[in-house]
Every structure is written in structure tokens, then in C-alpha cells.
Amino acid sequence: MPNARKKAAYSKKDLREVGDNPELTKADFAKARPFAEVFPDLSASIRKGRGPNKLPTKKLVSLRLSPEVIEHFKSTGSGWQSRIDETLRKAVKRKASA
Template sequence: MAKTFKPGKGYSRKDWDAVADNPALTKEQMSKAMPFADALPELAASIRRGRGPNKAPTKKLVSLRLSGQVIEKYKAGGPGWQSRIDQDLRRINKIK
């Protein structure tokens, strides 16, 4: 059964068309396949590394429940919405 293109999955129709006619791998080919970390160790290490600890942590991770309207309003402003919430709370509470 052939898979079909589905928009909004992180790739374009052009990307899909470029690889859509690739044949399925055989059991023999699969047996020779290397794990990603073995095939591309530097790339795998960079992905695993992530952000890492802060040198001088100034913020604390908390779980906070906010109304959907508040989250939508901040997210509508684009990236950095969490920092804007922090700035607004600091301003309201007169924290420098």
C-alpha cells in the first residue's frame, strides 16, 4: 500500500515527490543498516546535548496553570511569549 502526501507534516509536496518513488528496503538491506548514532556520531551527539545547564541559573522551572485566553494572547505575539509573561509579572510586582 503506497502512502500519500499529507500537507502540514513538516515537508513540502516537492520534498515528497523527490522521495516518493524510493523502493522499500529489503530485509538484507535492513540487516546492514547502522544505528543513527553510529552512522553520524557528531550529529547524534549535538542533538543529544541539548541546551545544557545554565552557568548562573536565574530562573526556576515551575508548573503554572493559566487560562486559555491568557496563553492565546501571549502566543499570538510570537516567539518569546513565556519571557513576556515573566516581564509583565515582574512589572506588576515591581521586581527589577
């Protein structure tokens, strides 16, 4: 595409026509309060991630595996990481009992 220019999605005129919110001033920002203070019930109801494990039995590690191993376990469906863990635990038990 020679000499092709990307046209702006909206012009300044377009934005003025739909922009009915006044610009916030320093005084407006000074009056601002935290979300949790203004909406405590809503804030409490919002889930904030997974949270800590009650019984942290596993440790997070970074592990490089061969593509064949990953493909094999992923092909068995969801829970593939747990199945890798189970397979490794079995190998550790076999090695310990040998």
C-alpha cells in the same frame, strides 16, 4: 466498511527478499562496543541537548493560566513566555513599591 481487513504492509516473503543482513548472534553482541568508543569524534560533535545554564536565573515551574491570557501572549509572537515573565516581574515591583 463491513468485513474490511487491514492488509499487512509486507509479507514474510517480501521481508526475506530484502533482508540481506544476517541475524546477530550472542558472539556478535559480545563484540559490540559503545558508539562513543567506536566513533569518538562523531560522538563529541553530536549535541546532547541544551545543557545546564551557566547562570540559572530562572526556575522551571508548572503554571496553569487562563486561556485568554495564553491566547493574548501567544498572539504577540515568539518569546511569549518571556513576556509573561516580564509582566509578572513588573507587577511584583509595583506591589513592592506600593
